[in-house]
Amino acid sequence: MVRVDVKGCASFVQEADYAKYVTKALDAFDVLKNETGAGNDFLGWKKLPRQITERELHQYESIRDKWVKKGVDLVIAIGIGGSYLGAKCVIEALSHNFARQLKRKDAPEVVFAGNNLSEEYLAELMDLAAERNVACIVISKSGTTTEPAVAFRVVKQLIESRYGKAEAADRIVAITDAHKGALKTLSTQENYETFVVPDNVGGRFSVLTPVGLLPICVAGFDIKALVEGAQDAMKGLGIKSDKNPAVIYAAMRNCLLTELGKSTEILVNYNPKLTFVAEWWKQLYGESEGKDGKGIFPASVNNTADLHSMGQFIQEGSRLMFETVLHVERAQRSVVIEADPQDLDQLNFLAGKHVEHCNHMAELGTVLAHIDGGVPQMQVCIEKVDAFNLGGLLYFFEFACGISAYVLGVNPFNQPGVEAYKKNMFALLEKPGYEEATKAIKERL
Ligand code: PA5
Numbered sequence: 189m190v191r192v193d194v195k196g197c198a199s200f201v202q203e204a205d206y207a208k209y210v211t212k213a214l215d216a217f218d219v220l221k222n223e224t225g226a227g228n229d230f231l232g233w234k235k236l237p238r239q240i241t242e243r244e245l246h247q248y249e250s251i252r253d254k255w256v257k258k259g260v261d262l263v264i265a266i267g268i269g270g271s272y273l274g275a276k277c278v279i280e281a282l283s284h285n286f287a288r289q290l291k292r293k294d295a296p297e298v299v300f301a302g303n304n305l306s307e308e309y310l311a312e313l314m315d316l317a318a319e320r321n322v323a324c325i326v327i328s329k330s331g332t333t334t335e336p337a338v339a340f341r342v343v344k345q346l347i348e349s350r351y352g353k354a355e356a357a358d359r360i361v362a363i364t365d366a367h368k369g370a371l372k373t374l375s376t377q378e379n380y381e382t383f384v385v386p387d388n389v390g391g392r393f394s395v396l397t398p399v400g401l402l403p404i405c406v407a408g409f410d411i412k413a414l415v416e417g418a419q420d421a422m423k424g425l426g427i428k429s430d431k432n433p434a435v436i437y438a439a440m441r442n443c444l445l446t447e448l449g450k451s452t453e454i455l456v457n458y459n460p461k462l463t464f465v466a467e468w469w470k471q472l473y474g475e476s477e478g479k480d481g482k483g484i485f486p487a488s489v490n491n492t493a494d495l496h497s498m499g500q501f502i503q504e505g506s507r508l509m510f511e512t513v514l515h516v517e518r519a520q521r522s523v524v525i526e527a528d529p530q531d532l533d534q535l536n537f538l539a540g541k542h543v544e545h546c547n548h549m550a551e552l553g554t555v556l557a558h559i560d561g562g563v564p565q566m567q568v569c570i571e572k573v574d575a576f577n578l579g580g581l582l583y584f585f586e587f588a589c590g591i592s593a594y595v596l597g598v599n600p601f602n603q604p605g606v607e608a609y610k611k612n613m614f615a616l617l618e619k620p621g622y623e624e625a626t627k628a629i630k631e632r633l
Pocket of ligand 1: 268269270271327328329330331332333336390391392393475603606
């Protein structure tokens with residue numbers, strides 16, 4: 189179970205102030221639990237861990253097994269935002285750091301597309317696909333998002349021209365809305381196996397739907413353990429208490445924002461495997477809270493690398509941030525530093541120590557230095573980076589996000605601001621129906 193430690197905020201925050209925000213967070217907990225707040229038609233994610241059945245997990249495994257039998261060694265997962273980051277963060281966290289170089293073949297390699305509009309990216313993806321046995325999972329809840337639609341057009345053509353239309357239908361799976369959207373129409377027409385993103389689950393809360401589970405399963409990871417971790421978290425987080433880690437996290441971050449003006453939160457990790465957990469978290473909190481002129485700007489650093497780039501700013505730059513450190517209690521691999529007879533690098537004082545011990549001391553030293561530099565510190569702690577703990581961590585952040593956004597006074601489950609760039613892009617691309625907007629935008633150039 190995730191643990192939250194706020195000791196590193198004690199020298200910044202008055203106890204009475206924090207208590208005020210705990211009360212607000214407990215009220216917000218009720219709003220979330222009783223489903224009485226804004227956006228309450230998008231709360232399907234809360235119960236997902238308990239609703240996922242063995243049968244559902246088996247369906248994903250069957251697709252993986254079918255593709256493995258065909259010799260598929262590259263699965264292109266197409267999607268953007270919430271239709272991408274959940275799967276990407278879990279796959280990155282559970283993968284061997286050097287899986288690609290080691291050419292491990294225990295499951296197909298899953299690569300992502302449709303999360304950018306770079307021509308070079310797509311062209312280079314085609315270079316890779318040219319050498320591999322390819323299948324595709326195309327994901328778009330709305331079924332109308334431009335980036336994945338463009339990528340899918342290219343990948344679909346590649347698969348159809350290489351394997352023929354009938355076989356292509358066996359190598360393409362679509363995940364989209366139950367009834368509407370261009371992707372739904374296309375999937376029905378082309379006879380693709382299709383999974384549904386439930387109406388009441390928004391993109392950034394969809395990691396425990398087929399959106400996340402299918403690519404993670406195809407990549408060879410233990411989705412049952414991921415779901416069990418989320419189930420375990422759900423039990424603990426469902427209890428109304430000032431000891432509930434989601435209540436503590438939501439209360440403290442709102443207290444830091446409102447009482448101290450700390451308007452940036454940096455999620456800090458000390459394990460490269462967690463880089464994309466931070467990217468997923470940034471979308472979750474950025475899209476859920478950044479609206480109505482409010483919100484905490486979510487940023488991230490990957491330490492210790494970023495201590496040698498961003499460390500200076502965090503230590504001594506403008507004091508606008510607090511940090512939330514993702515603390516992992518133990519490494520699952522072992523590298524011990526050996527004594528060296530010459531000791532030219534003067535590291536013999538570390539002889540016999542595990543590298544992770546040094547990592548933990550770097551983390552602790554940084555936390556204390558940043559407190560001295562005026563940066564409040566929270567810790568979100570998990571035991572280790574495995575599927576069970578990740579399931580718990582992702583569910584924790586989702587649940588805490590709902591509470592935190594309600595404390596802030598915004599609807600966590602909409603994202604009206606995401607439309608602004610799309611309107612401009614369509615106007616600039618001269619999409620039919622955008623004639624007036626095209627004229628207006630061209631006058632601005
Ligand atoms: O969280 C969200 O709702 C968004 O980030 C969406 O996931 C993202 O815009 C992709 O949308 P879609 O799945 O409809 O293509």
